[in-house]
C-alpha cells in the first residue's frame with residue numbers, strides 16, 4: 001500500500017503528507033457545527049515507525065464525522081477504544097469531544113501516539129496501549145467499551161482474520177455491546193476477503209446520514225463509514241495466549 005494517500009477531493013484536515021514525511025508537526029482544525037469552535041489539534045507525523053505514522057484518509061473521514069455528529073452528549077464520558085490508531089488522530093478527536101479514550105496499535109507506533117497525547121495535553125483522558133490484533137486484549141485496558149473505532153485498517157491480507165478476531169473479542173454476541181464505527185477505504189479486490197470473514201460474525205450498515213454534506217465526497221473516494229453489529233449467536237474461535 002502506498003504510504004501517502006491524500007484525500008484529493010476531500011477537504012483535508014492538514015497538508016498532504018509525502019511518503020518520506022519525517023518528524024513533522026501538523027496543525028489540524030476539525031470543523032464542528034452549530035457555531036461551536038473548531039477542534040484544534042497538533043499531530044506529529046512520521047513515516048519511520050510504519051504506515052500508521054501518517055494520517056490516513058479514512059481516519060480523517062471518521063474524525064470529521066465524530067466532530068460533526070458525535071458532539072456532546074454523545075461521546076461525553078463514553079469509554080472509547082480505537083484499533084490501529086497510528087498517530088491517534090481519531091481517538092484524540094473523540095477525546096476532545098469528551099470521551100475517555102484508549103488509542104491502540106503495535107509497539108512501533110506507541111511513541112508517536114504517546115507524543116501526540118502529550119503535545120495536546122490529553123493525558124490522562126487518553127491512554128496509548130499496545131494491542132496486536134488476534135492476541136488477547138491487554139489487561140491494562142478496560143474489557144468493555146461504549147464505542148470501538150477503526151479507520152483504514154483493511155489493507156494487509158494476513159491481518160484480516162486477526163482484526164476480525166479482535167473485533168469479536170471486543171463485541172459480545174449479547175446486546176447491547178459497544179457501537180462499532182468502522183471507516184474503510186476500498187483499495188483492492190482482496191478487501192472482499194476481509195468482508196467475507198467479517199460476515200460470519202457481524203452485519204453492517206452504512207452510517208446513513210443523507211444530509212451529511214461530506215458523505216458524497218468521501219463516497220467518491222471509495223470510503224465507507226460502517227456501523228458493525230455482532231451476529232447474535234455467532235461463535236468466534238477463542239484468542240489464545242501465545
Ligand SMILES: C[S@@+](CC[C@H](N)C(=O)[O-])C[C@H]1O[C@@H](n2cnc3c(N)ncnc32)[C@H](O)[C@@H]1O
Nearest residue numbers: 052055056059084085086106131132133151152
Ligand atoms: C493504514 S494505517 C491507519 C492508521 C490510522 N487509523 C489512520 O486512519 O490514520 C493502519 C494501522 O493499523 C495498524 N495495524 C496493522 N496491523 C496491525 C495488527 N496486527 N495489530 C494492531 N495494529 C495493526 C498499523 O500499525 C497502522 O497504524
